[in-house]
Every structure is written in structure tokens, then in C-alpha cells.
Amino acid sequence: MEDELLPRLPQEIACECLIRVPFHAFPTVRAVCKNWMHHLESPCFHRLRRSAGLARPVVALVQSESIPPQQQPSLAPPVFRLSLFEPATGAWTSLPPTPGRSHGLPLSCRLAAVGRELVVVGGLDRRSWAFTDDVHVFDVVSRVWRRGVPMPGPRRSSFACAGSEERRMVFVAGGHDERKNALRSTLAYDVAADAWVRLPDMARERDECRGLFARGAFRVLGGFPTAAQAQFSRTAEAFDVAAWRWGDVEEGKLAEAGYQRTCVVSGDGRMCMCRQGEEKMEVLLEDGDGAWRPLAHLPGDVKTSLQMVSWEGGLMLWGAGDNSRAQVAYIMDLKGGEGKGLMWRKVEMPKRFSGYAQTACSFEMPETRVPRGPHLFEDKVARGDCDAPSSASKADEKLLFSSSSKPSSKPFAEGAPARAERPLPVRVIASVAFVSVSRATQPSMRRRGSPRTPGPSASASQTKCKPYFCEQCALKVKQRVFRKTMHVGISNSEQPKRAMVAVRQHAGNLFIRYSGNVLASDALEMAQQAIPPRKPGISFFLSCTLSVVGI
Amino acid sequence: MSTESKEILVGESSQAKPEKKTIVLMASDGDEFVVDVDDITNQSEMIRNLISDMGGTDGLQVPLLNVTAPVLAKLLELFNVSNKNDDDEEVTQKVKELMEAELNMMIDVLGAANYIEATSFFDLSCKVLADKFKGMSVEEVREFLNIECDFTEEELQQIHAENAWAFD
Numbered sequence: 001m002e003d004e005l006l007p008r009l010p011q012e013i014a015c016e017c018l019i020r021v022p023f024h025a026f027p028t029v030r031a032v033c034k035n036w037m038h039h040l041e042s043p044c045f046h047r048l049r050r051s052a053g054l055a056r057p058v059v060a061l062v063q064s065e066s067i068p069p070q071q072q073p074s075l076a077p078p079v080f081r082l083s084l085f086e087p088a089t090g091a092w093t094s095l096p097p098t099p100g101r102s103h104g105l106p107l108s109c110r111l112a113a114v115g116r117e118l119v120v121v122g123g124l125d126r127r128s129w130a131f132t133d134d135v136h137v138f139d140v141v142s143r144v145w146r147r148g149v150p151m152p153g154p155r156r157s158s159f160a161c162a163g164s165e166e167r168r169m170v171f172v173a174g175g176h177d178e179r180k181n182a183l184r185s186t187l188a189y190d191v192a193a194d195a196w197v198r199l200p201d202m203a204r205e206r207d208e209c210r211g212l213f214a215r216g217a218f219r220v221l222g223g224f225p226t227a228a229q230a231q232f233s234r235t236a237e238a239f240d241v242a243a244w245r246w247g248d249v250e251e252g253k254l255a256e257a258g259y260q261r262t263c264v265v266s267g268d269g270r271m272c273m274c275r276q277g278e279e280k281m282e283v284l285l286e287d288g289d290g291a292w293r294p295l296a297h298l299p300g301d302v303k304t305s306l307q308m309v310s311w312e313g314g315l316m317l318w319g320a321g322d323n324s325r326a327q328v329a330y331i332m333d334l335k336g337g338e339g340k341g342l343m344w345r346k347v348e349m350p351k352r353f354s355g356y357a358q359t360a361c362s363f364e365m366p367e368t369r370v371p372r373g374p375h376l377f378e379d380k381v382a383r384g385d386c387d388a389p390s391s392a393s394k395a396d397e398k399l400l401f402s403s404s405s406k407p408s409s410k411p412f413a414e415g416a417p418a419r420a421e422r423p424l425p426v427r428v429i430a431s432v433a434f435v436s437v438s439r440a441t442q443p444s445m446r447r448r449g450s451p452r453t454p455g456p457s458a459s460a461s462q463t464k465c466k467p468y469f470c471e472q473c474a475l476k477v478k479q480r481v482f483r484k485t486m487h488v489g490i491s492n493s494e495q496p497k498r499a500m501v502a503v504r505q506h507a508g509n510l511f512i513r514y515s516g517n518v519l520a521s522d523a524l525e526m527a528q529q530a531i532p533p534r535k536p537g538i539s540f541f542l543s544c545t546l547s548v549v550g551i
Numbered sequence: 552m553s554t555e556s557k558e559i560l561v562g563e564s565s566q567a568k569p570e571k572k573t574i575v576l577m578a579s580d581g582d583e584f585v586v587d588v589d590d591i592t593n594q595s596e597m598i599r600n601l602i603s604d605m606g607g608t609d610g611l612q613v614p615l616l617n618v619t620a621p622v623l624a625k626l627l628e629l630f631n632v633s634n635k636n637d638d639d640e641e642v643t644q645k646v647k648e649l650m651e652a653e654l655n656m657m658i659d660v661l662g663a664a665n666y667i668e669a670t671s672f673f674d675l676s677c678k679v680l681a682d683k684f685k686g687m688s689v690e691e692v693r694e695f696l697n698i699e700c701d702f703t704e705e706e707l708q709q710i711h712a713e714n715a716w717a718f719d
Contacts (some may be wrong), residue, residue, distance in 0.1 A: 020681030
């Protein structure tokens with residue numbers, strides 16, 4: 001990108017401003033100019049936003065169009081569509097309609113978030129009442145819908161569904177087929193490959209079950225078999241994705257039998273659910289070994305809990321009052337800790353967003369879109385003596401930046417034959433460049449007549465210097481000890497792009513740190529152009545390599 | 552010190568308390584600014600590291616290669632406000648005022664703050680700018696920043712179609 005994002009500002013500084021724009025203003029920012037649009041859709045932007053702690057959870061919700069009271073009661077089934085809500089700002093947004101579905105999303109479809117994409121699976125066609133196997137995928141950044149490969153196998157309804165960001169998959173289990181047979185079969189939709197994978201069957205048939213994803217496992221809760229209609233079980237099963245197998249059936253896992261529409265999983269992997277308590281409705285937290293304890297009462301005007309969604313440190317609840325028409329929504333912040341008394345905060349719902357909440361999920365704006373195609377880069381861990389030619393490293397870097405994936409905890413399940421060829425996910429240690437220097441000297445920062453005092457200052461900075469890189473880099477670089485620090489301002493007046501680069505020197509290597517998301521190649525180019533003539537005493541061998549570490 | 556150089560004392564007057572240490576910041580055009588060490592290290596990580604690496608502040612002169620004197624003066628003025636107030640409200644307000652009055656100056660100050668790694672001030676200024684976009688329409692943002700719209704008519708229509716659903 002040649003143009004400046006903001007007039008007069010280097011790109012990485014402009015980027016620092018843009019990452020602070022809240023999610024609901026993204027459509028505005030995107031529409032300003034091509035450069036901004038391109039930037040907002042780049043993985044770099046989202047990586048930076050997340051590492052700066054600015055990514056906030058967003059709740060996605062399939063809800064009915066709210067019908068004006070004078071038109072009620074209406075015999076036609078309501079039209080369902082997708083809305084987004086930001087708990088942090090209270091802002092609601094609706095999304096463009098799904099192409100080819102002018103009559104709205106299918107009734108009782110399932111919704112899951114994977115990366116920055118929302119996946120809508122299955123449901124009932126509003127006109128024919130037939131089960132649908134449709135898959136619709138919406139990219140929340142580019143705001144574009146696409147069709148996914150339809151769900152294979154018998155057409156099913158009332159199934160469990162959950163998405164895993166780290167696995168980039170949507171899992172589907174149980175439900176019933178068109179002849180009302182409860183199902184044991186399980187499938188997974190690989191969002192990147194746009195392909196379905198068959199999973200081993202569950203131990204039990206589970207119609208009208210609930211699905212959750214937490215801690216590397218897809219959990220399926222409750223449900224009932226064909227032979228015992230509506231006799232919900234309290235059991236659960238979990239599919240360990242790394243081991244690619246189902247665990248044992250956990251008896252008595254749930255606090256209450258029934259359709260687990262409010263069962264969610266909290267940040268620490270424990271489940272929460274709503275239940276009619278002795279006096280009031282309450283929300284329970286799993287306490288290990290099938291024990292549950294009350295977390296809080298539900299707000300007084302919630303007589304029926306309809307839907308619950310959780311994110312790291314928070315819960316959102318939709319409920320209905322006595323007359324069951326009016327829907328209310330509340331948020332509870334769990335971050336304050338249970339000791340302080342958990343408070344529900346009522347959510348203002350503009351009329352347009354007050355329709356019945358059918359299904360919901362939450363996501364944080366992730367770093368990157370699900371990468372498509374194989375990763376071509378190899379696992380290159382930079383070492384101090386690593387001397388790659390700079391031209392090659394630039395090429396590498398472009399590749400890395402264009403196809404970098406979100407850090408994912410492990411290579412995909414070795415036990416999964418279908419997935420065995422999937423390459424090792426690697427994480428870019430962005431913005432670390434190694435520069436060899438032939439004669440290490442302190443440049444012009446040192447004042448005439450103030451002799452360098454190596455002893456105390458060196459040891460002081462040795463202990464004080466914290467690693468100078470973004471948190472991802474720190475993983476690898478932390479172990480290094482920096483003996484000397486110097487700050488070299490690099491600017492290049494010929495080019496509009498300017499980068500401020502701080503350099504640390506260690507054992508004949510200079511570690512260059514530059515702020516923001518400017519590419520290492522850019523910074524090095526500028527270093528090459530700017531430093532040698534202006535800073536006599538240093539001659540550089542620019543041999544840089546970008547470090548990548550396998551996870 | 553040359554006759555045309557400016558001298559700004561940041562914080563309580565350092566003449567009254569001669570034991571207070573000062574360093575000199577040199578703007579790109581050679582102007583020198585004498586600043587209180589505590590005041591500047593409170594804000595600038597770069598200068599803090601520099602001082603610890605140099606083993607002291609004795610006669611330290613820091614050349615700031617691409618910060619001009621007016622920008623540096625404005626930046627130090629804002630640091631002063633920030634140092635005097637415990638909360639960020641006052642300085643946020645000042646940055647806002649600066650943004651409304653002289654956007655270019657504000658942007659240069661932002662760049663300078665980034666250069667000397669005045670992290671918290673930089674964060675705050677970025678937030679002010681980002682908050683400004685939040686409540687604006689697309690056209691207003693373009694006009695405010697003097698950004699040219701380079702979409703074709705077709706692209707604009709498509710964006711409009713995608714965005715029409717975002718707002719009510």
C-alpha cells in the first residue's frame with residue numbers, strides 16, 4: 001500500500017488510531033476509501049487490534065423481524081435474520097440479507113462463529129416446512145455472504161451445533177431425521193476447506209440436544225432417543241478433537257433434564273445454565289462432579305429463560321416475562337468475581353432488534369480470516385546467527401503475512417486420518433529483524449565528553465530491559481539478554497512512509513524493533529537507506545530473517 | 552546555547568529547586584528544550600531507557616531527528632497538563648481541542664509521541680482521533696481528513712448496499 005492511511009502519518013501510527021475504532025463503526029471506516037477498506041480487511045489489522053486488547057466480544061443472534069403490534073397475531077411464521085450486538089458499547093447492527101433467502105434464514109437454524117465468519121446451518125424452510133441442509137457463511141469484516149457445501153447425510157433438525165475457532169470447524173451432532181428418528185451421527189464442517197468431515201458416532205441417540213465447544217472438545221448435552229420421545233436425559237458426551245474420539249457418556253452431567261437452550265460454557269470451561277429455583281429463576285455454575293451451585297438469581301421480570309450466550313467474562317440472557325410476548329435481555333459481567341455480587345444489566349433493545357432470539361453465539365474479532373489453501377512456509381526459527389539473504393527473507397515475509405494463521409494450539413489431530421495431511425500451523429513472530437553489525441559502536445546519541453560507562457549502566461539495563469517486541473514475539477525473544485540499547489531514529493524524507501525504529505544491540509547483533517504493523521522489509525529498507533550515511537561508525541550487514549515459530 | 556533557541560521549562564520551575572535534574576531535547580531544526588528529567592521520563596519510555604543506558608542524565612542532549620520545534624513545544628505543553636492531573640480527562644480535553652483547531656498539528660504531535668514512546672499519551676491521542684470517526688458519516692470522515700474517495704460508482708453502490716443494513 002503506497003498511500004497513507006491518514007495524511008501526514010506513517011502507516012503504523014495511523015493503524016494505531018484505526019484499531020481503536022469500535023467494531024460497530026467498521027462499516028463506516030471501510031467505506032472511506034480503498035486503502036482503508038483494504039487495511040480493515042487485512043489480518044495485520046486484526047492481529048494488532050487483538051494484541052492491543054481492543055478486540056471486544058460481539059454477540060451474533062438469529063432473531064425474528066419484530067412485527068408491529070397492530071399486525072399481530074400473524075399466522076405467517078416470522079422472518080428470521082442475523083443481528084450483531086456489542087456488549088461493550090451496547091451497539092446493535094443488522095447484516096445484509098442472505099442472498100437467495102429473501103424470506104429470511106431457516107426456522108430453527110443453527111449458528112456458530114468460526115474465526116471472523118459466522119456459519120448458519122440447517123433449519124426448516126419457512127415456506128415448505130422441509131428440512132434444509134443449507135450452509136450460509138458470512139464474513140463479518142467484508143460483510144459478504146457465501147454459500148457453503150450443504151450438510152451431507154440425512155437431512156436433520158434439532159441438532160447440536162458449535163464452532164471452534166482454534167479448529168476452524170463447526171461441529172454438528174444428533175437431532176432427528178425427516179422421519180423423526182433420533183440420530184447418533186456427527187459431522188464437522190471445515191470452514192477453510194468448505195468441506196464436511198464425518199466424525200465417529202456418539203454412544204447415544206440425541207434428539208433436541210445442545211452443543212458447546214470448550215477446551216478442545218465438542219460437548220453434546222441432553223437430548224432423547226427415538227424410543228423415549230421428550231424424555232430428556234441428563235447425560236452428556238464430549239468429542240476430544242485432538243484424540244479424534246468420543247469420551248465416555250457422563251451420567252448426571254446436567255443440573256436439570258430438558259432442552260438445554262440456556263446451557264453455555266464460561267471462560268474457565270465450566271458450564272452455566274438457567275433453572276427454575278425454589279423461589280426464583282436462577283443461573284447455576286458447574287462445580288465439578290455433576291454438582292452445580294447457584295451463581296445469581298435471574299432478574300425479576302424474567303419468567304422464562306429463552307437463550308443464553310457467554311464470552312470470556314460475561315453472559316447475555318434473553319428472557320420473556322409473564323405475557324411472554326415482551327422479550328427482555330440482560331448482561332452479567334463475570335469479571336468482577338463472584339464475591340462482589342453479580343449484577344444483571346438490562347440491555348436496551350431498539351425495536352428493530354427486539355424480535356425473538358432463536359439462536360446466538362459470541363465471538364471476538366479474530367486476527368484473520370480462515371486461511372484458504374495449504375500453508376507453504378516452513379518452520380523457520382530465527383537464531384542470532386541466522387544469515388538469510390535479505391531478498392529471500394522479504395519474499396518469505398510477504399508469504400507469511402499473506403497467509404499467516406491465527407495461533408493454533410497444536411497441529412491438527414494426528415489421530416484424524418482425514419486431516420493428517422494438514423500442515424503444521426505456524427505463528428509469525430512479527431517484526432523481529434536480525435541485523436549483523438561488524439563494528440558495534442554507540443552512535444550519535446552519546447554526547448561528546450560523556451564517556452561511556454559500561455559497568456553499572458550495562459548491568460542496569462541488562463536487568464531492566466524488558467523484551468522490546470510485541471507479545472507474540474516476546475515468547476521467543478524473552479530469553480535473550482540485551483546488553484546495550486540504543487535508539488536510532490530512522491526517517492526517510494523522500495518517502496512518505498516513515499518508521500521509527502528502536503535498535504537493541506546484543507552480541508554483535510542489532511535487534512530492530514519498530515512500532516505498529518509496518519513490515520520488517522520496509523523497516524529494513526529504510527534502515528539500509530537511512531543509517532549508513534548518517535551514522536558513521538556502524539556498518540551493517542543487513543541479513544534479516546523473519547522468525548516463525550511452530551506451535 | 553544559541554540566541555534564537557527557545558527554552559521551555561516543564562513542570563515546576565527548576566530554577567527554584569536547582570537540584571532538579573534536567574536534560575536537553577533538540578528539535579530537528581536545532582532548537583533546544585530544557586526539560587525536567589522526572590517529567591519527561593514519566594512520559595517517554597525512550598528517554599527513560601536512554602538515561603538508564605547512558606548511566607545518568609549528566610549533560611544529556613537528545614536529538615529528536617524528525618520532531619520540529621513547534622511540535623515539540625506543543626507536545627511538552629500537553630505532557631505538562633498530563634503530569635499535573637492524575638486522571639486523563641483534562642489532557643483528553645486538550646487533545647480534543649487541538650484536534651478541532653489544528654488537525655495537522657495534532658497529527659504531528661501524535662507522530663512525535665510515538666517516536667519518543669510516550670505510550671500512554673499516544674494511546675490517549677489515538678483514542679481521541681478514533682472516537683472522532685465513530686460518530687461520523689463516511690462523507691464526514693473523508694472531509695475531516697481530506698481523504699479522496701477512490702471507489703468507482705459501482706463499488707460505492709455495492710458498499711452502500713452492504714452498509715444500508717448496518718444502520719437504522
